[in-house]
Amino acid sequence: MLSLALRTLRTRWTAFTGSFVALALGVALLTVTGLVLASSLSSTPAVRPAARVVVTAHDTLRVPTPAGDRTARLAHPRAIPAATVAELRRLGPVTVDRSPAGVHRVGVDADPAAVREAVGRTAEVLTGDARRHADPGYARDREALTAMHALLGTAGGVTAFVSVFVVASAFAFAVERRRREFALLRTAGAGPGQIRRCVLAEALAVGVLASATGCVLGSYGAPLLARRMADEGLAPAWFVLGNATWPYHAAFWTGLSVALCGAAAASWRAGRTAPAEALREASADSGVLTPGRLLCGTALLLTAAVTLALSLTGDPGDLLHRKTYVSRPMLLITAAALLSPLVLRPLVRLLAPLPGVCSLLIRENTSAGVRRTAALAAPVLVTVALAGSLLGATATLNRAKAAEARDRTTAAFVVTPADGRGFDERTLRRLRAVPDTVVSPSSSTAVHVLEDGVALIRSEARAAAPGALAATSRLPLAAGRVSDLDDDSIIVNEEWQRHRVGDRVRVWLGDGTPRTLRIAAVMTTGTGGNGVHLTPRNAPGAAADRVDVALAAGADPRAVATALHRAAGHHRVLTREAWLRATHPETHRTTRLGLLLVLGIALLYTGISVANTTVMAASGRVRDLAALRLAGATRGQVLRLTGAEALTVVAAGALLGLLVTAVNLAGMWMALALLSVRPPLALPWQALGITVAACALLAVVSAVVPAALALRRRAVDPAGFRD
Known part of the structure; x- marks a missing residue:
């Protein structure tokens, strides 16, 4: 053998x-x-710091648990005390790299043991390869x-x-x-x-x-x-x-x-x-959908349906994660490809409904050669479904996040820092002094909570005064009121393990300070951007990096805008619409390149598969082409018929791919609806059009070129041809 x-x-x-x-x-x-x-x-x-000893503020939170210490990086490490810095200067020259937390490089001559003794527990001393953590x-x-x-x-x-x-x-x-x-x-x-x-x-x-x-x-x-x-x-x-x-x-x-x-x-x-x-002698296919293929396709289809149902009922947010919406479509795509012979015949008849010899031949040829039709349509289905599912998922998520931001923001103006570092107190006083406005400065921070006694979970947070926060935003609350927020409370979302209004939760603030706070309100989960809200007192070390401005009743927007520009100085003053456009969610560059790489691989394999299928099928169609020539068809008519058949099959595969895309995106839409977000589905029509056009071009060229080579032979009795 x-x-x-x-x-x-x-x-x-x-x-x-x-x-x-x-x-x-x-x-x-x-x-x-x-x-x-x-x-x-x-x-x-690589280790970049040139100093032999590097002293940094404690920027790591350590929480003891029965399973060992859990660590996390702090959002706002405390600055190294001035007394400690003075002790370090006695040991050698000290260079301050960053503030307020500070990274201090002590001279190459300083003894690490002496530095550790001088620092004690007020800071962290790094030597050797550990110095890279200070970079x-x-x-x-x-x-x-x-x-x-x-x-x-x-x-x-x-x-x-x-x-x-x-x-x-x-x-x-x-x-x-x-x-x-x-x-x-x-x-x-x-x-x-x-x-x-x-x-x-x-x-x-x-x-x-x-x-x-x-x-x-x-x-x-x-x-x-x-x-x-x-x-x-x-x-x-x-x-x-x-x-x-x-x-x-x-x-x-x-x-x-x-x-x-x-x-x-x-x-x-x-x-x-x-x-x-x-x-x-006949080349018509029979028994195309074998029992094994039917069983595998049905099993994959049921698996896709069951896993989707389990995710929707258990953890809808899991469907919004990149690794999920990249891998989950594979089940449905494979199932559709395996079961495609069930629908290809009626689909082709639907795509070629016109009367005439050409449409009749297209319908009969594709119906008689279902195995060839399925082999050609399957890679098109895979490529179109991948393009639609992956790019559509990211576009739908971006729309959902944009809709959340639009619903949450009720301020007429948003002031953002020009340098990205935040606002000084003098600028904030000038902004608060603008008449006919409610000014709400807020700062980015983070809190940590220990769930199940072993998992240290970080939540992004914003700190703002409760009254001003309620006037400039509309939080998606599931329970409680924003006005109940105070220095002894916190607003959480439904992702938290404990999220009942009135319960008290132990958290660690951005600088590592432990606090036990009462839950004042609970927000819906949304796309994951509904974090935590605190008062400024519970965000030590966090500088205001955004100022929302609401108009009082009867205020003149133009007059307020002029006053805000004057008070903000070199900082940017944006209208609500301008700020929403400037902060519209976009797919991360690495994610976008990764998706394009995936689609490029799929399209390349589609070309290989289409070319391979049509070339292998060409020898089996020599008799058919010869029969058409003997029946009076010209060479051009035969080639146009061949190209039309290829286009019809590509269209069938593209429609099946669009159907798979719609089902995949419908699952994501249902997950968003369960998370209280209802954006419209975003189909990447441009990318889909380019993908289908590329598949059509590959299919037509791969079908017409072998047919043209075969037609160079003299049209004689087709019974004389051999495979």
Whole structure:
């Protein structure tokens, strides 16, 4: 069987080209992402502080629990006491890097033990590699590395998913095109097991060659990707590729497993080929939707429905997380692709309803070759559904966040600091003095709460005076009143474990101060931006970074605007609408690039799959084309018919992809509705149009070019043609 498989590869190399390219590309991408990911996991930001000893304020909250200490970074660390700084100056020259919390670099000659003795418990002393924690770039580098992990992990997952899909489809279609060949082998005495082993041996040979090729390509691509990510700011500037070898092993064996798994179902179907198949003359498909395909598709469809229902009833907010709305659509997409033969015939008839020979031929050809139609429509479905689901999810979330901000903000004007550092007290006094206004300065801070006795949870918060807050905003309250907020209370949201009005919760403020506060009101969860509200007294160290201004009854907006500009000085005064436009939520750059990378991978695989399917189908359609020529059709008419068939199938796949997109986004919309947000669904029509146009172009070119080459032969009796 191995020698037969090798001979088959030599004589039918066009049938395996698509599988080889898809596998090689997939392994190359896995190798590239694996090498860069391994380097990012082992990389550590460099030590930048030049001083031998660095003294920092305590910026870490430590809370003891039965499971050990839980730590979190404080929003507003307390400044190093002046007395401590004076003691440090006695030991050597002291350089202050930041204030008010301060990072103090003590001279290279200072003894670390003496510095620790002078500091005591008032600050933290860093030496050696620990000094990197005092560098503001350290946190940025760590965030960049974390974003890289998410980006590369998503790209690798989608690559594996789509490559399995394409390879399995390619082998299934190749087996279908070789029914007579397998039937002849059965007639010659080959058993079902031998046929299956032959198909698996072919997959093994293709898998080994393609995986090895992919590893070689990946070794050249990884340094290019690492350099490009550093240049684009997606990785720290110092990031370089390491010497890890495990990504090569992981990519190679993954590729080989993909080839064997993709061919497993095809080999089973090939083994069931009866010897009587050798006598078949008609090319019409029968039994396209096999019991295994129906069972897998139904199981995936039910899984998608059940998991969606569980999320909606248990934790709707989980559907808004990036890793969820990137991975969850895969279930529904795969189910739709597996079950697509059920709806392709009626869908094609719906798309080609016009009377005439051309429409009739399109309907009958696509209906007779459902397996070919499904193999061509499936990658289009996957690409359109991925584009619509991923880009639509981010756009819908952005709309939801914008709607929340619009509903919460009732101020006529918003004043923002020009330098981003906050307002000084003199500016705030001038703003408060503007007549016919209610001025509400607020500051960003954070609080921590211990849930279940072991989980230290951070919540973003805003601090503002209760009366002014109620006049300039409309909080989405589920219970309680804003006016009940005072220095002994807090406004929380429904995500908190304890969120009943009147209950008391123990929290740690932005500077680490522990407080036990009464819950004055509870907000709905929303998209996750409904944090916590406190009074300024419970936000020590937080400077006012935003001033909302409401108009008194009968106030002249123009006069107030003029007075605000005069009082604000160089700071910016924006109307409510201008501020909402300036702060409209946008998809994070790393997330956007990650989604574009995912869609680029999907579109590339779509091209491979479409080209592979049409080229393999071309030899089986030579008789059909010859019959059309003998019936009087011109060469141009035959080519136009071929292109029209391809466009019809692409349209069918695109419609199925839009349906899957609508279902996926409907689940997100229901989650938002349960979280008290009801934005309109956002379909990325431009991206969908570009995706469908690209798929249509690929399909038409891949269909017309082989047909044109076949038509160069003289139109003779179609019975004389051989596959």
